[in-house]
Amino acid sequence: MNYWNPYLETMAQEELKRIELSYFRNIFSHAKAHSALYREKLRDIHPNDLRTLEDIKKIPLTEKEEMRKYQEMEPFPYGGLLAGDISDVTTFRQTSGTTGKPIYVPETYESWQWRIEAWCHILYMAGFRPRHRIFLPFGYNVYVAFWEAHYASEKLGCEVIPGGALDTKGRIHKIMEIRANGMMNTPTYGLHIAEEAKKMGIDPGTLGIERMLCAGEPMPSATRTRLEELYHCHVFDHIGGTEPCAWAGMCEAKDGLHIIEPFFLVEILDRETLQKEVAEGEIGVAVVTPLGRRSFPLVRFNTKDLVVKGKTSCSCGRTTQKIREVVGRTDDLRKVRGVLFSPKTVEEVIRKEFQEVEEFEIIVERRGLMDVISLRAEVQPQLPVGLIEGTKARLAESLKIATNLSFNVIIEPPGSLPRYTLKAKRFKDLREG
Ligand SMILES: [Zn+2]
Numbered sequence: 001m002n003y004w005n006p007y008l009e010t011m012a013q014e015e016l017k018r019i020e021l022s023y024f025r026n027i028f029s030h031a032k033a034h035s036a037l038y039r040e041k042l043r044d045i046h047p048n049d050l051r052t053l054e055d056i057k058k059i060p061l062t063e064k065e066e067m068r069k070y071q072e073m074e075p076f077p078y079g080g081l082l083a084g085d086i087s088d089v090t091t092f093r094q095t096s097g098t099t100g101k102p103i104y105v106p107e108t109y110e111s112w113q114w115r116i117e118a119w120c121h122i123l124y125m126a127g128f129r130p131r132h133r134i135f136l137p138f139g140y141n142v143y144v145a146f147w148e149a150h151y152a153s154e155k156l157g158c159e160v161i162p163g164g165a166l167d168t169k170g171r172i173h174k175i176m177e178i179r180a181n182g183m184m185n186t187p188t189y190g191l192h193i194a195e196e197a198k199k200m201g202i203d204p205g206t207l208g209i210e211r212m213l214c215a216g217e218p219m220p221s222a223t224r225t226r227l228e229e230l231y232h233c234h235v236f237d238h239i240g241g242t243e244p245c246a247w248a249g250m251c252e253a254k255d256g257l258h259i260i261e262p263f264f265l266v267e268i269l270d271r272e273t274l275q276k277e278v279a280e281g282e283i284g285v286a287v288v289t290p291l292g293r294r295s296f297p298l299v300r301f302n303t304k305d306l307v308v309k310g311k312t313s314c315s316c317g318r319t320t321q322k323i324r325e326v327v328g329r330t331d332d333l334r335k336v337r338g339v340l341f342s343p344k345t346v347e348e349v350i351r352k353e354f355q356e357v358e359e360f361e362i363i364v365e366r367r368g369l370m371d372v373i374s375l376r377a378e379v380q381p382q383l384p385v386g387l388i389e390g391t392k393a394r395l396a397e398s399l400k401i402a403t404n405l406s407f408n409v410i411i412e413p414p415g416s417l418p419r420y421t422l423k424a425k426r427f428k429d430l431r432e433g
Contacts, residue, residue, distance in 0.1 A: 004124035023291035031297035036080030119152035122249035126236035130157030135180035139164025222352035
């Protein structure tokens with residue numbers, strides 16, 4: 001069996017869209033009737049105004065900033081984001097708060113199960129099956145993704161090993177001790193485990209990991225390939241967030257991501273106007289409406305994820321809309337000396353051409369009237385000193401070609417840059433604030 005839900009995953013696009021419109025109207029009415037945010041926001045729009053998927057473009061997008069404001073209301077701590085009775089809430093989770101005050105997410109048991117089911121699609125598509133024993137190398141804390149991954153793995157019939165409260169060495173020992181053959185992690189932490197294993201004299205390719213699902217950061221294909229080479233395993237990507245849930249995942253064809261339809265209505269909109277749907281092959285902002293979750297409804301949530309729209313066909317046989325590539329976050333796109341710059345391009349260059357670079361950081365600052373962009377790079381300690389200058393020069397040259405910007409490259413001593421387990425923060429724009 002190739003599909004978690006053969007009926008939905010191979011349904012004709014027109015039929016999927018018909019179902020999504022009907023679900024959308026349902027969640028729209030529910031949100032408007034039960035949450036203070038949407039009571040006000042959708043005041044002037046009636047469900048009968050929404051006859052086609054084109055009609056929903058009249059509805060204003062939901063922005064994270066306004067959600068923070070409504071959260072301040074009663075009932076504590078969810079305020080106007082909650083749709084329903086607070087006594088029905090069984091699951092508290094929250095966003096990481098890296099861009100401001102966290103958003104608190106209230107889910108009822110039913111809504112939480114809906115999230116788990118969406119995740120089952122992601123995992124099954126990435127080839128996870130009951131024979132897998134999956135190691136999750138994190139303490140999950142109040143963050144949603146790894147809890148969802150945990151419960152969905154169990155629903156699939158996999159064994160799950162929670163790897164919190166251990167350091168990286170301890171986790172490597174645990175993977176070997178219980179012979180884990182699956183893992184879910186951020187790309188950064190996957191690289192870090194491999195680096196630590198090598199220091200312990202262990203080839204990460206012998207750890208026995210067959211399949212890895214990455215989460216948490218946009219992953220350039222060069223990073224995915226690097227992880228596959230290091231672990232001798234298959235590595236899959238997916239995209240999602242705390243508010244919308246995981247909404248697209250990679251199948252075994254490893255050619256873009258499938259949107260989990262009809263769980264989500266995903267619009268990919270022109271990034272200047274945020275109104276028109278882009279054509280296949282174009283970059284747009286993903287606007288997501290989760291269609292079956294009622295306690296924490298979102299209507300046209302602006303994810304600020306930039307993606308390239310893909311096809312609706314795939315060698316795997318699924319008929320769902322694909323995303324060709326995740327470009328990054330609109331927040332991370334900056335103008336540096338008048339050039340539009342994405343930090344993901346730097347990562348792509350480093351993972352592809354510079355295996356001797358273990359960690360890096362990009363800093364943009366203003367000196368006088370000039371923007372200065374620097375790359376701080378840490379190279380492998382065993383790299384002969386004589387080769388360091390060569391790496392430095394090659395880095396400057398490759399980055400210039402890839403980004404059209406001249407980087408000030410600084411080689412840092414081993415171990416001096418921070419290592420990340422969850423969301424990596426390798427890009428710092430010091431021109432702000
Ligand atoms: Zn596919």
